[in-house]
Amino acid sequence: MVYAPVNERLVPEYTPQELSGKIKSHTIVNGIGCDYGRCSFCIHPQIHREFHLREPRLVVDEIEFMIKQGISFFNFTASDTPLPQAKMIGEDILRRGLRIEFTMLTRAWKSAGSKKDYLVETFRTIIRAGLRIVFIGAESGNYDVLAEVMNKDLTSQDIIDTVKCIRRASELEGVHVYIITSYIFPCPLTKNLVEKGITMERIYEDNIRLAKLTMPDSFQVIPAIVYAGTKWYYEPEKYNILLDKEMFGKIGLRADISVHMLVDKSFKSPYSFLGKGITEWIPMHIKQARAINALGIPSDLMDEHLLMARCAGYSDLKKLEEMSMEIFLDIISCDYEVTNKLLKQINVKSGEIASRARPVSY
Numbered sequence: 001m002v003y004a005p006v007n008e009r010l011v012p013e014y015t016p017q018e019l020s021g022k023i024k025s026h027t028i029v030n031g032i033g034c035d036y037g038r039c040s041f042c043i044h045p046q047i048h049r050e051f052h053l054r055e056p057r058l059v060v061d062e063i064e065f066m067i068k069q070g071i072s073f074f075n076f077t078a079s080d081t082p083l084p085q086a087k088m089i090g091e092d093i094l095r096r097g098l099r100i101e102f103t104m105l106t107r108a109w110k111s112a113g114s115k116k117d118y119l120v121e122t123f124r125t126i127i128r129a130g131l132r133i134v135f136i137g138a139e140s141g142n143y144d145v146l147a148e149v150m151n152k153d154l155t156s157q158d159i160i161d162t163v164k165c166i167r168r169a170s171e172l173e174g175v176h177v178y179i180i181t182s183y184i185f186p187c188p189l190t191k192n193l194v195e196k197g198i199t200m201e202r203i204y205e206d207n208i209r210l211a212k213l214t215m216p217d218s219f220q221v222i223p224a225i226v227y228a229g230t231k232w233y234y235e236p237e238k239y240n241i242l243l244d245k246e247m248f249g250k251i252g253l254r255a256d257i258s259v260h261m262l263v264d265k266s267f268k269s270p271y272s273f274l275g276k277g278i279t280e281w282i283p284m285h286i287k288q289a290r291a292i293n294a295l296g297i298p299s300d301l302m303d304e305h306l307l308m309a310r311c312a313g314y315s316d317l318k319k320l321e322e323m324s325m326e327i328f329l330d331i332i333s334c335d336y337e338v339t340n341k342l343l344k345q346i347n348v349k350s351g352e353i354a355s356r357a358r359p360v361s362y
């Protein structure tokens with residue numbers, strides 16, 4: 001692993017006044033960018049052209065400093081937290097006797113099925129150190145789409161096996177770890193895949209199959225969005241995407257575009273695939289989300305929701321969905337009663353965990 005400029009980051013020290021208005025959760029830079037960085041749709045490698053990992057010792061120094069300020073919930077920022085780094089961070093957390101809970105994004109492990117022992121042991125260490133929520137980009141349940149359209153260099157079996165290893169580690173540690181997976185659907189298809197007879201209906205079924213075999217705690221389905229700078233943007237012909245670069249430039253699709261913008265009828269799609277603009281694909285996108293939802297898997301509960309849910313003592317999936325809906329209603333009604341109550345619960349729980357930490361001399 002290469003450790004680079006992120007090592008020189010300044011660690012924030014909050015004043016009591018700042019702390020009183022802050023949610024006691026800290027976004028910690030364990031790395032910037034992604035060590036894989038080759039997914040054809042992904043904007044992350046365009047935002048951070050190089051991947052920089054932070055030395056585990058410095059990440060844990062910052063964690064320890066935050067604990068002293070009463071903060072014990074952490075979101076790791078790296079687009080992919082490599083397991084060797086996560087393990088070293090975990091070992092240092094345990095060595096120092098710190099108690100925290102954290103979330104991280106990680107890539108499924110290539111050929112995970114043949115590395116089960118290593119993966120289970122590694123995840124056990126990371127879970128013991130406080131891992132509670134993991135986000136894994138599954139992207140597609142279709143083998144060919146993963147390889148040719150997403151350039152993910154993973155198979156759905158790798159995703160299934162990685163999830164199984166996390167579940168096994170979680171079971172052995174007696175701690176539930178929430179797993180969130182994401183899909184990109186509908187998605188473009190290369191000419192080769194169209195000729196091979198791959199259809200959106202087939203991908204739809206493969207996604208349901210993958211969801212059934214992984215049964216994540218939550219999932220997200222996003223329709224294919226072409227971001228400037230990605231392979232889909234620079235090589236649209238290869239992916240069978242019709243891209244109007246002039247219109248694209250005017251609209252300026254950015255990383256913060258959301259599905260909510262796409263359902264806006266006045267939104268003019270600057271790209272299309274398989275003869276339909278992105279807005280025309282929305283009904284199929286919704287159908288896919290509903291079909292996975294029908295398996296009993298809640299949708300769109302992201303790490304912050306799951307963190308809130310843990311603090312509020314929600315454990316079953318139905319209650320998690322209700323909580324997510326209540327937060328949504330808070331937002332559209334501009335009455336943040338439920339959210340504020342949950343934030344208070346987070347702060348109480350974060351303070352409690354931080355006070356239980358037992359820093360040891362090292």
Ligand code: SF4
Nearest residue numbers: 034037038039042079
């Ligand atoms: S999708 Fe994930 S693994 Fe792929 S380049 Fe983006 S951050 Fe990296």
